[in-house]
Amino acid sequence: MNIFSKEALAHKHILITGATGGIGYETAKTAAAMGAKITATGRNEEKLDKLKEELLQLTAEENLFLMPADLADPKSREELVAAAEEKLGFINGLVNSAGVGGGNIVEALDEETLEQVMNLNFNSTLFLTQLVYQRMLERKEGDIVNLASLSGLRGTHGNSAYAASKFAVVGWTQSMAVEAIEHNIRVNAVCPGYVDTEMAWNSIRKKAEKKGISFEEGMEEAKKSIPSGQLSTPQEVANVIVFLLTDAAPNIVGESLKISGGSVMR
Incomplete structure (x- = not known):
């Protein structure tokens, strides 16, 4: 089976957050090339327009829905999911790629920074997933991939807020995966290094x-x-994400796949 064929994701409607740059951007293009219907979101409308131009070279316009959204806003999350399903139907794939860096050494970390990092990297991701997951439960079908980090598996100097948010993503992924697999829904995380x-x-x-x-x-x-x-390249990480969305990974559940060039060994 060629998991990167034009038909490998033809049965999927995938919602991808953080699609205006980096890993999310490459994931959207790779999934579209594999036949998926794509809903892509980000805050920057200009970058979304650029992404749409590239996606149109890979798939038909009727397979695409791009919408700016503020994932920290509950109303915006609800509007995104409702509009995506109205346009392209049931969402049976979710890639949580939106995230932010930031932080400081512990003694200099302020409450505002911690709240901002945790809210986007963890809280908003969790509650967007909850909206999509509730629909997946009705169909007993779906795949979810959360973008964590190598910093979610080990601490890093001067990066406590970011590391805490990504440790939270990893722990939540593992807990949710145990519940979700009972309903034929797979949940995994990818943990890139640099x-x-x-x-x-x-x-x-x-x-x-x-x-x-x-x-x-x-x-x-x-x-x-x-x-x-x-x-690592954004494309390398995107390849792992779309692999987890295909039918070639039926028993990969609750994993945190490292993409680090061996950094975890040091």
Whole structure:
């Protein structure tokens, strides 16, 4: 079976959050190329328009629905799910890719930053999933993939808020998976290390500034910290996500798949 064929996801309507950049962007394109109907959301309408242009080269317009949404707003979440189902039908695939970096060393962490990071990375993700999951329960069908992080499996210096939010995603994924599989719904997480995206660049830049070195030097240090010597690509992570959405992964349940170039071994 070719899991990346044009028919591999033809039976799926997949809602992808955080689709305006990085991993979410590549996941939307990859899933569309595999035949899925795509609902994509993000805050930036201009970037959503750019994504739509690329998706139209891969699939027909009737298979697409793009809508800006503020996932921190309950009404916006409800409107997104209702509009997506009205346009493309039952959502039987969900990719929670929206997220934000941020944080500080523990003694300098403020309540506002912690609330912002936890709200988008965990709370909003959970409650959007709840809306979609309730519909999946009626059909006893669905696949959910949450974007966590290697920082959700081990602590990282100066990154306590982000790590806490991603540890929460991993724990929630495992707990939800145990409940959901009873209804033929699979829930998994992916846990990338450094990925060649703007979020990683900002993290590397921040660390470089603290050390008084250039961004380029900071990037070289980051690569040297990875056994493979390179950052993962958004496409590599997207490939793992869409694999988990296919019928080729029927017994992968409650996992937190690491994509780290071997970083977890150090």
